[in-house]
Amino acid sequence: MSIFVNKSTKVLVQGITGKEGQFHARNCIEYGTQVVAGVTPGKGGQKMDSVPIFNTVSEAVRFTGANCSLIFVPPPFAADAILEAADAGVALIVAITEGIPVMDMMKVKNHIQNLPVRLIGPNCPGIITPGECKIGIMPAPIHKPGGPIGVVSRSGTLTYEVVHQLTAKGIGQTTCIGIGGDPVNGTNFIDCLDAFQKDPDTKGIVMVGEIGGSAEEDAARFIQENVTKPVVGFIAGLTAPPGRRMGHAGAIISGNSGTAQAKLEAMAAAGIHICRDLGTLGELCEKTF
Amino acid sequence: MKIHEYQAKELFRKYNVPVPQGGVAFDAEEAKSTARTLGGFPVVVKAQIHAGGRGKGGGVKLAKSLEEVGTLANEIIGMTLVTHQTGPEGRLVKKVLVEQGLNIVKELYLSILPDRATAKNVIMASEAGGMDIEAVAEETPDKIIKVYINPLLGIRDYHLREVAYGLKIPEPVLKSFQAMLKNLYSLFVDYDCSLLEINPLVLTADNAVLALDGKIDIDGNALYRHKDAAAYRDIDEEDPLEVEASKYHLNYINLGGNGNVGNMVNGAGLAMATMDIIKQAGAEPANFLDVGGGANAEMVENGFRILLSDPHVKAILINIFGGILRCDVLATGVVQAAIKVGLSVPVVVRMEGTNVEEGRRILAASNLNLITALDLKDAAQKIAQCVQ
Numbered sequence: 001m002s003i004f005v006n007k008s009t010k011v012l013v014q015g016i017t018g019k020e021g022q023f024h025a026r027n028c029i030e031y032g033t034q035v036v037a038g039v040t041p042g043k044g045g046q047k048m049d050s051v052p053i054f055n056t057v058s059e060a061v062r063f064t065g066a067n068c069s070l071i072f073v074p075p076p077f078a079a080d081a082i083l084e085a086a087d088a089g090v091a092l093i094v095a096i097t098e099g100i101p102v103m104d105m106m107k108v109k110n111h112i113q114n115l116p117v118r119l120i121g122p123n124c125p126g127i128i129t130p131g132e133c134k135i136g137i138m139p140a141p142i143h144k145p146g147g148p149i150g151v152v153s154r155s156g157t158l159t160y161e162v163v164h165q166l167t168a169k170g171i172g173q174t175t176c177i178g179i180g181g182d183p184v185n186g187t188n189f190i191d192c193l194d195a196f197q198k199d200p201d202t203k204g205i206v207m208v209g210e211i212g213g214s215a216e217e218d219a220a221r222f223i224q225e226n227v228t229k230p231v232v233g234f235i236a237g238l239t240a241p242p243g244r245r246m247g248h249a250g251a252i253i254s255g256n257s258g259t260a261q262a263k264l265e266a267m268a269a270a271g272i273h274i275c276r277d278l279g280t281l282g283e284l285c286e287k288t289f
Numbered sequence: 290m291k292i293h294e295y296q297a298k299e300l301f302r303k304y305n306v307p308v309p310q311g312g313v314a315f316d317a318e319e320a321k322s323t324a325r326t327l328g329g330f331p332v333v334v335k336a337q338i339h340a341g342g343r344g345k346g347g348g349v350k351l352a353k354s355l356e357e358v359g360t361l362a363n364e365i366i367g368m369t370l371v372t373h374q375t376g377p378e379g380r381l382v383k384k385v386l387v388e389q390g391l392n393i394v395k396e397l398y399l400s401i402l403p404d405r406a407t408a409k410n411v412i413m414a415s416e417a418g419g420m421d422i423e424a425v426a427e428e429t430p431d432k433i434i435k436v437y438i439n440p441l442l443g444i445r446d447y448h449l450r451e452v453a454y455g456l457k458i459p460e461p462v463l464k465s466f467q468a469m470l471k472n473l474y475s476l477f478v479d480y481d482c483s484l485l486e487i488n489p490l491v492l493t494a495d496n497a498v499l500a501l502d503g504k505i506d507i508d509g510n511a512l513y514r515h516k517d518a519a520a521y522r523d524i525d526e527e528d529p530l531e532v533e534a535s536k537y538h539l540n541y542i543n544l545g546g547n548g549n550v551g552n553m554v555n556g557a558g559l560a561m562a563t564m565d566i567i568k569q570a571g572a573e574p575a576n577f578l579d580v581g582g583g584a585n586a587e588m589v590e591n592g593f594r595i596l597l598s599d600p601h602v603k604a605i606l607i608n609i610f611g612g613i614l615r616c617d618v619l620a621t622g623v624v625q626a627a628i629k630v631g632l633s634v635p636v637v638v639r640m641e642g643t644n645v646e647e648g649r650r651i652l653a654a655s656n657l658n659l660i661t662a663l664d665l666k667d668a669a670q671k672i673a674q675c676v677q
Contacts, residue, residue: 155558247557279666
């Protein structure tokens with residue numbers, strides 16, 4: 001089992017003919033993901049390798065039955081791409097694009113709230129159910145299929161580091177999700193924690209947060225009340241100065257809010273096993289799970 | 290992106306948000322000629338830097354004569370202004386805003402910002418104007434009015450009333466206050482602001498409402514659609530190494546202080562975690578540097594050069610988890626940079642992920658004195674040894 005995606009997920013790629021879109025679409029296909037369509041306006045009727053390209057998402061959905069969209073569209077057009085997928089009835093949207101203006105994402109979020117759609121990202125590595133499908137840009141070989149651990153993170157490469165340490169200790173993953181480093185995103189920690197709690201094959205969860213906002217504090221409260229599976233938590237940015245955006249648009253300490261210390265305290269109070277030194281995360285997981 | 294008060298007020302004027310008469314001046318003569326146009330005294334001379342707390346730091350002064358305007362402008366321009374936001378090193382003042390003094394009867398606080406948790410824009414207002422809003426929020430949270438606005442619907446008249454009546458705006462000013470607030474919200478949305486703050490917003494004896502101060506941050510990701518605002522960037526307000534890094538699309542932040550370990554990482558989360566690891570190992574991170582997922586050899590080389598040009602850096606830790614950025618590309622960049630720039634400090638390299646074997650081979654074949662770390666723990670120990 002897994003959450004959100006599995007081997008029957010049918011993926012269309014928005015921006016499949018761009019440099020990044022093409023590169024990663026190929027990697028996903030190679031991993032075994034069912035990439036059934038691409039969308040690039042003006043290139044409908046063409047093919048990327050053997051993948052048919054459509055001008056619009058609704059057309060792609062009609063002809064291929066795609067139920068997931070992977071978005072590589074550049075920032076100025078990305079909000080539009082997400083809305084197009086949502087309005088075309090795509091159930092799961094994974095937006096990789098980094099650098100979408102906040103004002104655009106706020107409008108997107110308010111619009112899709114009332115639609116039967118899940119957005120992962122933007123500014124994220126995507127989602128992978130090892131051994132079944134990879135919908136994103138993460139390096140495939142570091143993952144180990146078969147579970148029993150679910151991973152959820154606001155970061156990209158930091159997630160790879162965590163997964164790599166798990167795999168090195170022989171601990172496999174059910175599903176790994178990057179929810180993205182932007183201040184306004186789709187799926188949050190709580191959505192993933194809830195799904196992992198309900199997934200019978202997931203026996204434990206690793207949650208990787210960072211400075212900025214209060215998503216980790218909210219998640220900690222949720223865990224205390226709803227999650228019975230063991231959770232290992234890590235927060236990046238203990239040494240980050242206030243008032244500066246640390247790479248991710250959402251990673252900023254504003255005044256006294258969003259500090260790593262406050263997040264760690266909330267997580268510890270919720271009974272989460274805190275990893276203070278990233279170098280030892282694998283060992284802590286081995287001990288905990 | 291932060292902009293200056295005088296620039297924020299230019300935008301206010303464009304949106305019919307009343308501001309005191311005045312203008313920016315780069316020297317005493319200019320300050321005096323601006324003051325002459327204001328039609329009387331007192332006149333306020335305000336240092337223009339990208340930091341709050343200017344008044345307390347001595348950067349805002351009242352002049353009662355033309356001569357005094359000149360003296361104060363001379364004093365303030367060229368001073369190193371230290372506020373709670375500049376850090377102990379302070380900021381060199383290069384320009385002042387010269388403005389008419391007003392007969393103020395009440396000071397208010399007003400700001401608009403995107404609220405990440407609700408994905409709504411929020412107007413925050415308080416009768417405790419001129420004060421540090423964080424202190425107000427902490428001590429008397431009930432004194433802050435918050436009105437949330439769905440960005441799809443925009444600001445409605447009832448939002449305006451909620452703020453106006455909440456602030457107990459007197460009857461004669463009600464209409465102009467609401468018009469001003471509506472205009473401010475338009476400005477906030479049109480320019481993709483990540484913060485718009487007026488502290489204080491003032492009511493005057495002649496029943497006018499004016500923005501006495503103005504602070505605007507613009508979403509850097511939206512600057513492509515605001516060419517006029519992009520021109521407001523003032524690189525004098527930025528760290529020279531950060532300016533240099535931005536030319537190469539490198540995400541670099543100089544942490545200042547006593548940081549002695551430079552570090553280069555791909556990905557923001559891993560970069561923060563790497564800084565934390567350096568600290569935990571007993572050393573001090575000098576910077577944040579995320580070379581990004583799509584970095585090429587040239588970007589790595591430029592990043593390396595920037596790290597080495599920080600005189601406080603006594604050792605460098607490179608931590609790359611190869612995904613999109615392949616380890617062989619990174620290794621090539623590091624070797625190129627090391628040969629070009631010369632290795633003046635020890636460099637610890639930790640690589641993992643795509644093409645790691647090829648990357649390690651390139652490093653080993655270079656015959657450069659690069660210290661290879663097996664994993665993060667090993668990297669932390671080795672970097673700490675280097676600076677001990």
